[in-house]
Amino acid sequence: MHGKEFVIDCVRSFFAVVTMITAAMFILGFLFAPEEQFGYEVFLFPLIYGTLGTLPNLVMYSKRILTIKEVIIRKVLQLLLIEAMIIVFIFGFSRGRAQEPEVIAGVAISVFVIYVLCTIIDWLQNYFTAKHMTEDLMKFQESVN
Amino acid sequence: MEIKLLKIAKEQPEQVEIRCHEVTDEVREIVTFIKTRQGQLTGVQEGKRYEIPVPDICYIEAVDEKVFLYTLKQVYETRQRLYELEELLREKYFLRVSKSLLLNLMKVQSIKPALNGRFTAVLKSGEEIIISRKYVPELKIALKGGIF
Numbered sequence: 001m002h003g004k005e006f007v008i009d010c011v012r013s014f015f016a017v018v019t020m021i022t023a024a025m026f027i028l029g030f031l032f033a034p035e036e037q038f039g040y041e042v043f044l045f046p047l048i049y050g051t052l053g054t055l056p057n058l059v060m061y062s063k064r065i066l067t068i069k070e071v072i073i074r075k076v077l078q079l080l081l082i083e084a085m086i087i088v089f090i091f092g093f094s095r096g097r098a099q100e101p102e103v104i105a106g107v108a109i110s111v112f113v114i115y116v117l118c119t120i121i122d123w124l125q126n127y128f129t130a131k132h133m134t135e136d137l138m139k140f141q142e143s144v145n
Numbered sequence: 146m147e148i149k150l151l152k153i154a155k156e157q158p159e160q161v162e163i164r165c166h167e168v169t170d171e172v173r174e175i176v177t178f179i180k181t182r183q184g185q186l187t188g189v190q191e192g193k194r195y196e197i198p199v200p201d202i203c204y205i206e207a208v209d210e211k212v213f214l215y216t217l218k219q220v221y222e223t224r225q226r227l228y229e230l231e232e233l234l235r236e237k238y239f240l241r242v243s244k245s246l247l248l249n250l251m252k253v254q255s256i257k258p259a260l261n262g263r264f265t266a267v268l269k270s271g272e273e274i275i276i277s278r279k280y281v282p283e284l285k286i287a288l289k290g291g292i293f
Contacts, residue, residue, distance in 0.1 A: 005278055005279065009262065060261065065243060065244075065263075065275055065277060066261065068259070068260060071260040071261045072260070075260070075261075122262065123258055123260075126258035126259075126262060126264065127257075127258050129258070129264075129281075130255075130256045130257050130258045130264055133256045133264070133284065133285060133288055134255045134256045134257075136285070136288035136289055137250065137253055137255070137256065137288050139288075140250065140287075140288050140289075140290060141250070141251060143290065144238065144251065144293075
């Protein structure tokens, strides 16, 4: 993977993650603290979490083509890093209800769900691209024959 | 090297003759070019030389400074460099799909997504070839008939 491709990947990943995090914040807040009130600073959190969630993308960087096994191992490592970074960032400096295990578990599960959803969305995009390319391939082969 | 062109009668068979002091890489390159134009490549397998029809080649791969031609059942080594073959075989529907691989698009059955934004070309033989993301835009153009 070239540096340019990697940066484009990171930017795409960042915006997808920010969208998912905004949705997750709404769902988690609604479940665990529906009465909570926030200021404008809350708009910054999806961006901060998005950055934290995108940084471990560095694990996926490689100049050579990775095997499927290597990709899977790196993806697991990436997920673990994202979980660790987000949990430390959110709960490392907070006290009170936020420290309760069910809240931490809720965030950890949300991070996992977001990660899986981003992977599925990415795969679906590629699935449709591959489908179109196969259709073009058939037409191309027919035109040559 | 002096070049002579001799026009002959239609009854006589056409031929190319190279007279050289030594069979150098340059000479081999000329021979490969002529063979490719005729739809053949020379491959070596267990010390024996074979003439392989280009349409029979599924893909060509460079591995550790060596270049191999893969047909449905056989693998041959060739002395040509990958970039030279890329140029020579462009009009035979071969396209680079990764840093080390040229794929014969006529041997591909389908394309499917792989992990990490890459794609896999499934050959008619069932073999799978990874398509690097860098080469996907060019492949898309080629499949729409924009290159060949």
